[in-house]
Amino acid sequence: MLGLVAEKAGGRPLAEQFRDRLSAPLGLTGTSLPGAHDTSLPAPWSHGYMYGGTAYALADKDYPADVRAAARSGRLRPVDYTHQNPSYATAAGGAVSTADDLAVWIRALVTGKVLGAAFQRQLLHSPQAQDPAAPDGQKYGYGIAHQRFGRNAAMYYHGGELPGYNSFIGHDPDNDVTLVIWTNLTLSPDGRTTANALLPTVLDQVYAGLRLPTGTG
Numbered sequence: 001m002l003g004l005v006a007e008k009a010g011g012r013p014l015a016e017q018f019r020d021r022l023s024a025p026l027g028l029t030g031t032s033l034p035g036a037h038d039t040s041l042p043a044p045w046s047h048g049y050m051y052g053g054t055a056y057a058l059a060d061k062d063y064p065a066d067v068r069a070a071a072r073s074g075r076l077r078p079v080d081y082t083h084q085n086p087s088y089a090t091a092a093g094g095a096v097s098t099a100d101d102l103a104v105w106i107r108a109l110v111t112g113k114v115l116g117a118a119f120q121r122q123l124l125h126s127p128q129a130q131d132p133a134a135p136d137g138q139k140y141g142y143g144i145a146h147q148r149f150g151r152n153a154a155m156y157y158h159g160g161e162l163p164g165y166n167s168f169i170g171h172d173p174d175n176d177v178t179l180v181i182w183t184n185l186t187l188s189p190d191g192r193t194t195a196n197a198l199l200p201t202v203l204d205q206v207y208a209g210l211r212l213p214t215g216t217g
Helices: 002-010 014-026 065-073 099-110 117-125 194-208
Strands: 145-150 153-162 165-172 177-183
Touching: 002 014, 014 099, 099 153, 099 165, 099 177, 145 194, 153 177, 153 194, 165 194, 177 194
Parallel strands: none
Antiparallel strands: 145 153, 153 165, 165 177
């Protein structure tokens, strides 16, 4: 819906606005919004896989027990979803990008290189606790999430998912840490989103070697 609003307000196709207002100023040379009938990918690219049909990714359905068992044993092979048409996702997930570009993008977004000052304040203050019973857990706001991983380590982030691929991008402005996890399997055999499944291990590796500032509180 917001993509349609942007096209109406800007008077130009969304792909052109992405290119001229976001990608070009930030130097995102590997990022584009393909046409509605374009299923090609710029080289080099990785194949994307998923067990079962697309409904498991698009509707967050759990794998049935027989599917999980077959995937773990190797009897069920994942389906190659590389050359799908993601135009149904348009502004919400139809873009093509690279890990390098995603790192530049999330850092620029969090540090105020994309929005004006007033909108930046709204963005960073928008996340609210998703579970009121766990106020220190994940918070979500205007298309961006926030969570504290340690006393002096917190990250603004966003996850992405299409059949065949799963991603996580985040930036910790206090420690200047930018993180991109990009996998070419949507869900693991046990039904977990693959990028999020890797996240705890990656965070342990990143912050274990980082000298965090001493808190005053």
